[in-house]
Amino acid sequence: MSDKKLTAVLLLTCDDQKGLVSTISNFISEHNGNILDLNEHVDRDEKLFTIRVSWDMKDFAFTREELRSKFRPIAESIGANWLINFKEQKRRVAIFVSKYDHVLLEILWRHKMGEYPIEIPLIISNHEHLRELADHYGIPFHIFPVTPETKAEQEKRELELLEEHDIDTVVLARYMQILSPDFVSKFPYRIINIHHSFLPAFIGGNPYKQAYERGVKLIGATSHYVTADLDEGPIIAQDVTKISHKDSLKDLVRKGRDLERLVTARALQVHFERRVLVVGKKTIIFE
C-alpha cells in the first residue's frame, strides 16, 4: 500500500511539561499531515501526559520509514515512551486455542466481516478439535501437543513459526496452557488472554464454581495482557452479567461463554486499532 494512503497513529506518554501538544501537532502539520483524531489527557496527580493522535498521510512529507526516524529526536527531547504505527498496516496475529471454539469463532467471524485491521496467518493448538473451524475460514492450523516434558521444546518451535510468519500479536483464545516467562518476554504487551472471571475476584482455576459457591449476583470476564505474573497483567476490557439462583453451574458456563466472546471482541478492537497504552501495571484505553 502506498504510504500516501496511510493513517499514522502515535501513542505517547511522558512526564507532563508545557507545550507538548504544540510540539507534536506542529511536527505533524509542518510536514503537511492532517490530524483526524486526537485524545490527550494529563493526570495531574501523577503528572503524566498521555496522548493518541492519528493523521492522514496523503500529503505528508515523510515515508513511513522516515517518519519514525524524524520523530525520534523529538521524543527523546521530551523523554517519552512512544510508538508510531499505521492504521491500514495490518497487524499479523496468531491465535492459540485448545478445545473451546467460541472465542476463536468470534475472532474469525469479525475478521471476515472486516472489523479488524489484521491478518491471521496461522492458528496454533495443542489439540485437533478446532481444525475444521480453521479450515472453514481458510487459516492454516498447526498442532503442537504439549506435555511437561516437551513444553520447552514445543515453545521453541512455536516461537520459530511465529518469527517466520512475522507475528505481531498472540491471542490466547481459551488456550489451556500456561506460557513460559521466556515465551511471554518475546511479546511484551502483545499477548492477550481472556480470563473467565471479573479479575481480581476468583483468580485461578474454576472461577464459575467459586462464583456459584460464593453466591455472587454477577459473573464477569476480563481480557488482559499476559505478563510473567499469571492473571496480574494489565487489564484491557471487562464486563459482567447478572445471574440468579435459577442458574445452574451449566448456565453460568453458558453465560460466561457469551461474556468471554464480548470482552475478547472489545479488547481486540482497541488493541488492533492502537488505542491501548500500557503505563506501569495499567492500561490507558483511548476510546
Added chain:
Amino acid sequence: MSDKKLTAVLLLTCDDQKGLVSTISNFISEHNGNILDLNEHVDRDEKLFTIRVSWDMKDFAFTREELRSKFRPIAESIGANWLINFKEQKRRVAIFVSKYDHVLLEILWRHKMGEYPIEIPLIISNHEHLRELADHYGIPFHIFPVTPETKAEQEKRELELLEEHDIDTVVLARYMQILSPDFVSKFPYRIINIHHSFLPAFIGGNPYKQAYERGVKLIGATSHYVTADLDEGPIIAQDVTKISHKDSLKDLVRKGRDLERLVTARALQVHFERRVLVVGKKTIIFE
C-alpha cells in the same frame, strides 16, 4: 389494620419431595386465600425446594396469629425452614450512620415516596453530622459515640434502644464501625451492609484505591447481610459501573457513591418485600 386487608407472604425451603406445591397451595385455597404471586424452583443438583408465595387474606379463614400456628404442623411434616409475614405489616427499621449522607438520604427519600413497607423509628450515629437530615425527615436521631473502651457498653445501650422500639432490621448506611459478633447474632440476616466494592474483589479497606491501582475497568458495590465473618455474609445485590483512565480517585469515589445508593435501594426493596431467603452462605432472591 384488619387482617382481612393483609397479603400473606410465605418463604420456605426444604429437601425436594413430591407434592409440595399442592400441599402448600391447598392449605391456602382450602382456607379461602387467593394466591397472587408464586415463584417456586427446584435446584436439581442440590435437591433443594424453594418457594415464595403471597396470597390475599380477604376471605381467609385464619387471623394472622392463627395462620402461623396452623401452618406449623405442615412445615414440620416436610422438614422446612419457613417464615410467614404480611406485606402490609411494616417492618421496623433502624438506620446506623456516621458522616456520609448519600445512603441515608436515598433510604429516607424512598421511604417518603412510599416505596418501602417500613417504619423508621430511629437513626443511630456515632457523630452529629447527619442530625439535620434526620430532622428534615422527622426521624429521631440518637448519638452513641464509640471508642474501643466504650464500644461494648454502647452496643448494649443501642441494643436496648432497638428492643424498646421493636426493631426488625438494621441498615448500616456507611456506618464506619464494625459491630461485635454478639450484636450481630441478635439480628440474624436482619442487618444489611453496603460494601463499596464488587465483593469478593477488594475486600477490606479503601477498595477504590485498590481498584485504581489494579487498573480495573469497572468498579462495583455489594449489599450483603452482616454475619460474624466480615465481608463474607450472603450477598443480596451487586452492580458495577465503567471507569476510565480519565477518572481520578475522586471520580471513583463519586461514581462509587452512585453505585452504593443504587445497590442499597435494590437490596432494601427485596429485603423489605420479603423476597430474600438465605440458604447456607447464599441468598435466593425471588424477583
Added chain:
Amino acid sequence: MSDKKLTAVLLLTCDDQKGLVSTISNFISEHNGNILDLNEHVDRDEKLFTIRVSWDMKDFAFTREELRSKFRPIAESIGANWLINFKEQKRRVAIFVSKYDHVLLEILWRHKMGEYPIEIPLIISNHEHLRELADHYGIPFHIFPVTPETKAEQEKRELELLEEHDIDTVVLARYMQILSPDFVSKFPYRIINIHHSFLPAFIGGNPYKQAYERGVKLIGATSHYVTADLDEGPIIAQDVTKISHKDSLKDLVRKGRDLERLVTARALQVHFERRVLVVGKKTIIFE
C-alpha cells in the same frame, strides 16, 4: 424418547379466580408428577391469572398423548388459554435468510453448542450467499428467489416444504422480504423477527440512519413475533448499546449487528424453552 424422561411444561392464562394454583398443582401431584419450576402471577389491575409450570414425568400417570386430553376438561372449566409441551421434545425450526450471515451464524453456533432444544431441518433463502455457512453446519439450504410476480407462488412452495418437514417455528434471521398475511396466519406467534431498532422508535426502513440523524445516544434492537401488522407484533426481547459522535454510520451498523445477535439469542432461548405467553398485543416472559 420415552415419555418417562420428559419434562412437561404448561403455559396457561385465564381470568383470576380462587384455587387455580391448587387445581393445577393437584392435577400434577395426584398423577405423580414432581413440579420442578412454577412461576405464577396475578395482574390485579387486569384480573388476569398467568402461570408457567414444569414437572418431571418420570412417575407420571399419563403418556404425553393422554396428558393433553386429561387436562382439557380442567382448562375448559376455568376458561383458560393453554399449551402443554415437553422440554425435551425438540421444536423443529426453519430459518429464513437473505445475505447477512451474523444472525444465522449465531443461531447455528448456539444450536451446535446444545443451548437450544431444537432441530433445524432446513434453511430457506432468496439468495445463494449463505449456502456455504449452511453446509458447514450440515443444514439443507433451499433457494426461493422472490420477485413481486413470483412471491405468492414461492410462498406456497415454501409452505409446502415447511409442512413436509413438520416445522413448528420460523426464524427470520435478517430475511429481507415481507411475508404475506396469509403466510403469517399459518404460524401464529411462531414466526420470530429481529428488527434493528428499539421499537417503537425508528419503525420502518434504515433505522440506523434515522438514529444517526436524530442524534440519539443509544441504539437498539428488538425481537418480536410477526403478525399481520408490520413491526407491531408482540415484543419478545430488546436491548440497547451506547453510541457517540465518534461513531460513523458504519460503526452503528457494526454495533447494531452485535445487538441483533444478542437480542435474537435471548428471544429464541425463551421461545424455545416455552417461556413466552402472548396475551393481547404483549408477551409475558417467564424468566
Added chain:
Amino acid sequence: MSDKKLTAVLLLTCDDQKGLVSTISNFISEHNGNILDLNEHVDRDEKLFTIRVSWDMKDFAFTREELRSKFRPIAESIGANWLINFKEQKRRVAIFVSKYDHVLLEILWRHKMGEYPIEIPLIISNHEHLRELADHYGIPFHIFPVTPETKAEQEKRELELLEEHDIDTVVLARYMQILSPDFVSKFPYRIINIHHSFLPAFIGGNPYKQAYERGVKLIGATSHYVTADLDEGPIIAQDVTKISHKDSLKDLVRKGRDLERLVTARALQVHFERRVLVVGKKTIIFE
C-alpha cells in the same frame, strides 16, 4: 477568583482544514498555557472538525477578558463556531419545578456534594409543594402560578428575575408547563429538560402508559435541550431499564423516576463541565 487559578475550556467546531490543532495549541502554548485535556475528532463524512481543549491559566499571558478578544481573530480566520469558558467560574442555574421532588432533590444533593461547578440562586415553581425542600437546601423559592390567561405575563416576570440574577442555564426538573418559543429563544441550548421516555419513542403525554400498552421490555428517559420544537431538541443523555410483566403501571413510574434522576445527573454534569457542543440538531459530548 484570580484568573491565574482558572482552567480555560474552549469548545470549537468548523469545516475541517489542515493545521487546526497546531493553530489552537500554539495559541495556548505560545502564551504559556498548559493543556490539561484535549479531545479532537474529524467527522470525515461531514468534513467537520470538533475540539474541546482545557488548559491551566497559572502562567497564561492573558486575563480572562483578554483571552476571548485575542482568540477571536483566530476563530474568524478559520470560520469557527466557538465558546471559551472557565471551569471554576460557576454557572448560575435556575431550576423550574412543579410538584415532583425527585429530580430537584437529585440536583440539590449533588450540588451540595460539590459535584457541579454551579451556583443556584433560585428555584421557580408554579406550586407551593417543594418550598420546604428548597428551604432545607437554603435556595430562594419563587412561585409563579400559570394559567392560559396569565402565562405570557408570568413568563415576562420570570425572565426579569432570571436576568436580575444573571442566570446562565435553566433546568426543567419535571416542570409541568410548556415554555413559549419566545422564552426558549432567550436561552439557546441553555434550557435542559428531562423527558420520561426513550425519545423518539413515546413522544408526548403519558409515555409510561404507552410503553405499558405496547409491551416494551425496556423503558427509558431522555435529557435534551429545549428548542421551539417540543421533544425534538438535541439529546444530551439517555438511558433505559428493564421491565417485566410483573411491573404494574405504578412500578413503571417508580423505575422511571430512578431513570430520570440518573439521566438528569449525567446530562447536567456534561453540560456544566462544558463538554457539550451542539452541531445542527445533535450534540457532541466530549467525555
